[in-house]
Amino acid sequence: MTGGVIRVGVAGAAGRVGQAICAGVEAAGDLVLAGRADPALDTPLASILGDCDVVVDFTRPDTALDNALACVTAGVHVVIGTTGFDPAPLAERRGPGNAFLAPNFAIGAVLMMRFAVEASRHMARAEIIELHHDAKLDAPSGTARRTAELMEGDVPIHSVRLPGLVAHQEVILGDVGQTLTIRHDSTDRTSFVPGVLLAVRHVARQDEPLVVGLERLLFPDAA
CATH class of the missing domain: 3.30.360.10 (Dihydrodipicolinate Reductase; domain 2)
Known part of the structure; x- marks a missing residue:
């Protein structure tokens, strides 16, 4: 993080949700789009990690966990919108990065x-x-x-x-x-963008290695 600006990478950037997230990051004054990772772009996640404070993952259930573990191990926080996998390993502190997962960011x-x-x-x-x-x-x-x-x-x-x-x-x-x-x-997939950006701004401050559910941010007193 430089000068209060959060450097954001997007994994799954070529997908329809990924494209909406990239546009949302680019439109935010306190965020900068630092990298786009996607097999369709011939850009692996590892190639952008060094440029990012936070990675947003909208990929596939069979790759999301490995992506997230790579992020937190490298000290990069990760916000995950991919579902269909067991996130339990992320609850164990494996590196300096935090993980935030929500089944739905709308x-x-x-x-x-x-x-x-x-x-x-x-x-x-x-x-x-x-x-x-x-x-x-x-x-x-x-x-x-x-x-x-x-x-x-x-x-x-x-x-x-x-x-x-x-x-x-x-x-x-x-x-x-x-x-x-x-x-x-x-x-429209733009419905997910405000919630994703809320999580991007929060994930570095959370006390737990893994937080699940956007309700934890919208209703913190009820968590």
């Missing part, structure tokens, strides 16, 4: 999850329907798994993968004579 999605958790305390049963684009590799989504984990009771999850979708989730709760539906829709 602030509206985090609010949806919070409302669903509260509603589950007062309604008899609930189920989740999550809908994503057909190129998404993991099912159920990390957002749906995290929502069900936080809610009261056993919450089944149903996954839909179709072209034309981006990221959508419904939590349907039922009780005697009534239902309640809580839904969030990301219609």
